[in-house]
Amino acid sequence: MPSKSAIFCFITTIVCIFSLTGCAEFYGKRQSRYTSSVVKYLYPDKEVAEVPTIPHLSLPLRVGVSFVPESGKTPNANKLSEKEKMDLMVRISSEFRTLPFVKDIELIPTAYLTNGGGFTNLDQIRTMYGIDVITLLSYDQVQHTDEGLLSLSYWTIVGAYIIKGERNDTSTMVDAAVYDIPSRKMLFRAPGISHIKASSTLVNLSEQLRNDSTNGFRIAADDLVANLQNELNRFKEKVKEMPEAYAVEHKPGYTGGGSLGGAYVLTLITLGGLILWTGRKK
Amino acid sequence: MDRQKKIKGQTYALTLFIVGISIIAYGCPRFSDLLVYDRQNILCGELWRLLTAPFVHFSLSHMFWDILLFGSAGFAIGAAGYRGFWLVCIFAIIIPSLIFLITLPELERYGGLSGLATGGVAYFCLCSALKTRKKRLLWLAILVGMGAKIVAETTLNAPLFVKTSSIPFRVLPSVHIFGYLGALAAIIWNWPNIRLTEAGLKPRPLARREVTFS
Numbered sequence: 001m002p003s004k005s006a007i008f009c010f011i012t013t014i015v016c017i018f019s020l021t022g023c024a025e026f027y028g029k030r031q032s033r034y035t036s037s038v039v040k041y042l043y044p045d046k047e048v049a050e051v052p053t054i055p056h057l058s059l060p061l062r063v064g065v066s067f068v069p070e071s072g073k074t075p076n077a078n079k080l081s082e083k084e085k086m087d088l089m090v091r092i093s094s095e096f097r098t099l100p101f102v103k104d105i106e107l108i109p110t111a112y113l114t115n116g117g118g119f120t121n122l123d124q125i126r127t128m129y130g131i132d133v134i135t136l137l138s139y140d141q142v143q144h145t146d147e148g149l150l151s152l153s154y155w156t157i158v159g160a161y162i163i164k165g166e167r168n169d170t171s172t173m174v175d176a177a178v179y180d181i182p183s184r185k186m187l188f189r190a191p192g193i194s195h196i197k198a199s200s201t202l203v204n205l206s207e208q209l210r211n212d213s214t215n216g217f218r219i220a221a222d223d224l225v226a227n228l229q230n231e232l233n234r235f236k237e238k239v240k241e242m243p244e245a246y247a248v249e250h251k252p253g254y255t256g257g258g259s260l261g262g263a264y265v266l267t268l269i270t271l272g273g274l275i276l277w278t279g280r281k282k
Numbered sequence: 283m284d285r286q287k288k289i290k291g292q293t294y295a296l297t298l299f300i301v302g303i304s305i306i307a308y309g310c311p312r313f314s315d316l317l318v319y320d321r322q323n324i325l326c327g328e329l330w331r332l333l334t335a336p337f338v339h340f341s342l343s344h345m346f347w348d349i350l351l352f353g354s355a356g357f358a359i360g361a362a363g364y365r366g367f368w369l370v371c372i373f374a375i376i377i378p379s380l381i382f383l384i385t386l387p388e389l390e391r392y393g394g395l396s397g398l399a400t401g402g403v404a405y406f407c408l409c410s411a412l413k414t415r416k417k418r419l420l421w422l423a424i425l426v427g428m429g430a431k432i433v434a435e436t437t438l439n440a441p442l443f444v445k446t447s448s449i450p451f452r453v454l455p456s457v458h459i460f461g462y463l464g465a466l467a468a469i470i471w472n473w474p475n476i477r478l479t480e481a482g483l484k485p486r487p488l489a490r491r492e493v494t495f496s
Binding site: 097254255256257258259260261262263264265268269271272275276 | 343348382386388390393395396399403421424441444451454458461
């Protein structure tokens with residue numbers, strides 16, 4: 001017959017073990033995801049995608065920029081605010097603004113894009129804003145939180161406030177896909193990625209994750225803007241090299257200017273220089 | 283002698299000013315948006331665009347070649363001490379914008395220094411042809427060549443030395459006509475002084491020129 005103290009010890013041990021298990025479950029490995037997908041927006045529940053035709057780019061272009069609606073979010077994931085989305089769209093639009101064949105940029109709020117709206121929704125947007133081409137921005141952010149060895153200090157309660165035992169990994173991808181709406185063809189795309197590693201105290205965890213999320217989007221946006229410039233240049237070359245794949249025409253009411261051409265300028269300068277030089281020689 | 287130096291300084295300053303503004307405008311798209319010929323905005327009262335349109339360029343190569351020719355012409359005119367370059371500039375800046383505003387309602391945006399550059403080269407050739415007898419034929423040959431190019435481009439309505447697929451705008455050969463005409467106008471306006479200089483006499487100040495009736 002076990003003694004009372006032995007039974008008490010046994011129960012206490014069991015309770016402690018279960019409590020620790022609970023802690024481990026509560027504070028163990030966690031993951032959150034916040035994502036939006038161009039494919040889910042453009043081709044919702046469709047097995048056969050719409051076949052694109054040859055895009056007729058009527059210059060100068062009116063370009064729209066918008067985030068596609070969110071397609072997935074775990075409850076604890078940090079969300080991009082509308083202001084942050086607008087800031088990012090402004091940065092993207094500034095890249096397009098430098099292009100001479102772009103006439104106007106329209107920043108379209110996400111609320112105008114319906115979930116799974118597809119090209120039907122884009123046609124509506126096209127009519128509303130009078131745009132020809134749209135840049136659809138999508139994102140995918142995953143945050144992992146693990147506990148390091150230092151998290152043992154949480155048992156002291158004070159440790160949860162001062163010891164950074166939480167290790168956070170934040171991976172972000174922001175993608176810009178440029179579509180010609182009438183032809184349903186993707187003209188080009190540019191990605192931006194970032195990876196942030198950080199640590200935090202248990203108490204400060206949610207704030208740290210929020211900061212990591214914001215920084216992740218910011219760094220990914222920087223990367224996207226740099227890649228976008230390269231892709232735009234590549235696209236310009238592609239349009240010149242493949243006239244059969246992209247029909248380019250000028251709208252009436254287009255930009256005009258005088259253009260001399262390098263050969264002409266060099267000929268004039270050389271001829272003038274030669275005449276002046278021979279005159280001085282004598 | 284001082285007067286000659288003053289003319290040179292003014293010509294260099296004018297050339298540098300126009301080149302500088304063009305480079306700044308290209309580097310700063312917002313500034314460029316304020317300067318470009320924009321038909322709707324001009325009709326809404328932004329009249330300065332009629333004067334500032336040539337300082338805006340639509341691609342790097344567009345700006346580079348325009349500035350190279352305009353800068354070369356400006357410095358050559360300055361070095362030679364020819365007067366009246368400012369008149370060529372004024373003519374090549376204002377007249378095309380005004381004529382496009384009246385006759386080309388479909389032209390929404392326009393820019394580029396090529397009209398001024400053409401005017402500058404034509405003015406330098408004309409002044410040199412009038413000043414030096416030995417090389418007169420050579421300068422006139424360049425002028426005729428330039429004129430032939432402009433006529434051919436206007437007739438064909440396409441540029442001769444530029445691939446249209448490589449530039450993001452429609453080429454307006456008529457801009458060069460106005461530059462060329464600006465050079466002729468400046469020569470006519472400056473004619474009495476050129477004759478005096480040729481005769482070895484000191485030219486009279488342009489602002490105080492008297493008109494006499496016989």
